[in-house]
Amino acid sequence: MYPISVSISVLAYNHKNFIRQMLEGVIMQKTNFKFEILIHDDASTDGTADIIREYQVKFPQIIKPILQQKNQFSQGVDPHIYFNWPRAQGKYLCLCEGDDYWTDPFKLQKQKDFLDAHPECSLVFHPVDVHWQDGSHPNDTWGPDSVKYGSLDQQIWVKNIIPTLSVMYRWRFHKEPLTLFPQDMLPGDWFLHMLHAQVGKIGFLPETMGVYRKHAGGLWYHPFNDEKYFVNNFWKHVNFFIYAERQFNKDYTSYIAEIFGYFVDFYQRNPSSNLGQLLRNQAPQKWDDLMKRLCNQSGNISMAYLRWKLSSAAKRRVYKKEYFSLKIGKALQNISL
8 A cells, every 4th residue: 555655754945064964864774665755945045956956866766856946935835734745655754854864774664663563653753862063052862751741642742852853653644634734833843743642652762863953044043032033933833832722622821821931031131122013913813812811821821931931940939920920011011012
């Protein structure tokens, strides 16, 4: 039924310095099955597409590119939904961004073997090394925290424990519509993990088999750090939790409050900014709904903000809920335009 067992969905944009290592990490995979690389270049301007063409010539049966002449993401088009996922032939699907890479030549085989042996699991993942390209932070490992959040099937609803490049799905969308996956939200990978966790259990291989890069050109290098990021992505983050509440019947009020907490912190550091006006102009009704929701949930907001802002339980005990209530109340008064 599946002549190709695994499809690998790759998005690339201005990844000239990274794309070779990413492609080599896939090409080196040693498997007893066929796999395909569905790579979408979103009109890169740095020569990324030329490198992809080079590899397509070498491996025409594996590498299946779409090379855009006009950037799709900037037009609100999700390349996964419109260009990559609809052409996936594999029973299983993996993700890997063009600036990340795999380090274990048996990664795909190990994950496929696991899913074959565990039909109750809808996905399997592994830890990855986190590498800061500019050396601004020490390298780390990204994986689950079973001590803090319990089982993997519990953790996934609390935080994004699954690195994008580490996951292999028993692809849900061969039988169900891609409309289950909303477009205008972030982070998309976490929502995709949730959608699969909704229909099966989560498997885990405790072997580090890839590298996640943090670099200045990446979306997640320093999120919520400047006005441009908020203008482009604030509502996408809010939308994520609104959609998650609808799809998974869970309450994410404290998470929405946390997103707003980032805005409050930025606003206090930049009191002359008109960011509040910009965000309200983008979505007037959503803004009003958000204000009402936050004001009606002051207790949740207080605890969410304190969890995010304060670094230790000892500090949290020192501060009262009223600290944040007062702070956010002043901010709401100033930005309720």
